[in-house]
Amino acid sequence: MQRIAILYDASQAVLSTFQLNEVLDQILMIVRDYFHLESGAILLLDKERNELNVRLSFGIGPCPTMVPVGKGITGNAARLKRPIYVPDVTKDPRYIAGTSGTMSELAIPLIVRDEVVGVLDCQSNQLDFFDRETVDLLTLFATQASIALVNADIYSREQKRAQQMEAIGAIARQATAVIKLEELLVQLCRSIAAHMPLQGAAILTAEQDGTLILRANDGTLSPGIETSQALLPADNPAETALERRKTRVVHAGDAGAQAVMYKGAGSELLLPLVSAGRPLGVLVLAATDPTAFPVDDIPTLESVADICATAIQNALYFQQVEQLAYVDGLTGVYNRRLFERKISEELDRATRYESTLSVIMVDIDHFKRVNDEFGHLLGDEVLRIVSQIFLGALRKPDSCCRYGGEEFAIILPETSGPKALRVAEKLRNLVAEYEFPGIPRPVTISAGVADFPRCGATRDDIVRAADESLYIAKQSGRNCVAAQEDTLGEAKVANQ
Ligand code: GH3
Ligand code: MG
Ligand code: MG
Numbered sequence: 001m002q003r004i005a006i007l008y009d010a011s012q013a014v015l016s017t018f019q020l021n022e023v024l025d026q027i028l029m030i031v032r033d034y035f036h037l038e039s040g041a042i043l044l045l046d047k048e049r050n051e052l053n054v055r056l057s058f059g060i061g062p063c064p065t066m067v068p069v070g071k072g073i074t075g076n077a078a079r080l081k082r083p084i085y086v087p088d089v090t091k092d093p094r095y096i097a098g099t100s101g102t103m104s105e106l107a108i109p110l111i112v113r114d115e116v117v118g119v120l121d122c123q124s125n126q127l128d129f130f131d132r133e134t135v136d137l138l139t140l141f142a143t144q145a146s147i148a149l150v151n152a153d154i155y156s157r158e159q160k161r162a163q164q165m166e167a168i169g170a171i172a173r174q175a176t177a178v179i180k181l182e183e184l185l186v187q188l189c190r191s192i193a194a195h196m197p198l199q200g201a202a203i204l205t206a207e208q209d210g211t212l213i214l215r216a217n218d219g220t221l222s223p224g225i226e227t228s229q230a231l232l233p234a235d236n237p238a239e240t241a242l243e244r245r246k247t248r249v250v251h252a253g254d255a256g257a258q259a260v261m262y263k264g265a266g267s268e269l270l271l272p273l274v275s276a277g278r279p280l281g282v283l284v285l286a287a288t289d290p291t292a293f294p295v296d297d298i299p300t301l302e303s304v305a306d307i308c309a310t311a312i313q314n315a316l317y318f319q320q321v322e323q324l325a326y327v328d329g330l331t332g333v334y335n336r337r338l339f340e341r342k343i344s345e346e347l348d349r350a351t352r353y354e355s356t357l358s359v360i361m362v363d364i365d366h367f368k369r370v371n372d373e374f375g376h377l378l379g380d381e382v383l384r385i386v387s388q389i390f391l392g393a394l395r396k397p398d399s400c401c402r403y404g405g406e407e408f409a410i411i412l413p414e415t416s417g418p419k420a421l422r423v424a425e426k427l428r429n430l431v432a433e434y435e436f437p438g439i440p441r442p443v444t445i446s447a448g449v450a451d452f453p454r455c456g457a458t459r460d461d462i463v464r465a466a467d468e469s470l471y472i473a474k475q476s477g478r479n480c481v482a483a484q485e486d487t488l489g490e491a492k493v494a495n496q
Helices: 002-015 020-033 072-080 132-176 181-195 237-243 295-324 336-352 367-374 376-393 417-433 459-475
Strands: 039-046 051-058 066-068 084-086 104-112 115-124 200-206 212-217 248-251 267-275 278-287 357-364 399-404 407-413 445-452 481-483 492-494
Touching: 002 020, 002 132, 020 039, 020 051, 020 115, 020 132, 039 072, 051 072, 051 115, 066 072, 072 084, 072 104, 072 115, 104 132, 115 132, 132 181, 132 295, 181 200, 181 212, 181 278, 181 295, 212 237, 212 278, 237 248, 237 267, 237 278, 267 295, 278 295, 336 357, 336 399, 336 407, 336 459, 357 367, 357 376, 357 417, 357 459, 367 376, 376 399, 376 407, 376 417, 407 417, 417 445, 417 481, 445 459, 459 481
Parallel strands: 445 481
Antiparallel strands: 039 051, 039 115, 051 066, 084 104, 104 115, 200 212, 200 278, 248 267, 267 278, 357 407, 357 445, 399 407, 481 492
């Protein structure tokens, strides 16, 4: 009767909490205090590896923390799914020597709905310590303990799920708050790293040719790849993940795990970012723990990737619309609106870094005549061709803008007046030499050059100076290039 009371108390105690650590504590406390054992341990089953890991113990000296299922007395209890009692461990070859003084051992599998979840290992320093009744009682207690362990496991999963859902909500809210692509990518990495137990998060974006570039991270990348825009080696796991549209876990030390970019990362999850069938990039989540990304968590993390992909798609769309607002419909070069914006930005920058900047104003000569003689459509074609000639001859940082009608304004960052004059001269030459289809004579341009800081400090100063130079070029007979007196020491007309 007293023993039934013990069992009742013990069950109450282990079932009174959902916290795994508390359940483990309670189980071993009961084994030690109610059953007066010298040592004991709870081993939990790692199903994937088919091994038992010691989660908590008392009175046990140095002994293996992991036992494969089928090995030792505990491993055999798990394999056979029934308690194994060894009254004299010295006579049992299965016994793995550990704690000195142990004479008898009882290993009881922890089973719920016919599935082994672990083993309760009980040891005594006395030979044949466990009588029939104690074995039965401990076995009954183990049943209660198994239920408590499973409850705690369900609870911790639920809690984790709830935290994940909360994190997804927060990430989604932050994702919709930013529309500029570069900012969005960094924001996504930061909020993912802030809301999830990770070492870091990064986003790789797919370039047009399919290569992946590291575009953003949460700021915790290892110094070696701190530089954004880092290109990944070909055939890296991230590339295959995106190609196959399949989430992939890589572990440090895996063959081809070059994409493990975080120093000290034990594992990385590579989540393809795909929106409306379009491959946009890869979300990289890094963790120090090699087992940080269990299969159960993948769907939740994939929904985080979906949120990212949608937000990135929106930002790309916004970028496209924004770009369209700055592009001239007829020629495809930038429009005047971009010119106004760009020149202000570049002047700010040149002022800050005390560098130079030039503007070339271009006007097609006698364009009215071209229209009159060959028709408006051909006139349009001339505008398109001239634009292409300019684009082909300018450097990447230069901006070619259609300023109005048949006038162009070209911004040359970090370029002094004399150098800009040479560029203008090159453009003039290219146009003059071009044989425009349907126009049996050369089409020419005139150009005026001005530079910062020599021609002034403001946008208006520079544009006015370039306009005046253009006027001088026109006055000098057209098909030529001119610069302000300030630029070259005296008003100069080149190459009449
Ligand atoms: P100048 O050498 O002094 O610059 O003479 P110009 O004939 O080029 O100058 P003007 O300002 O008299 O004429 C500009 C012409 O450009 C008038 C206008 O019809 C034409 N134009 C402006 N925009 C377009 C366009 O989009 N397409 C076409 N085909 N013609 C245009
Ligand atoms: Mg004009
Ligand atoms: Mg003209």
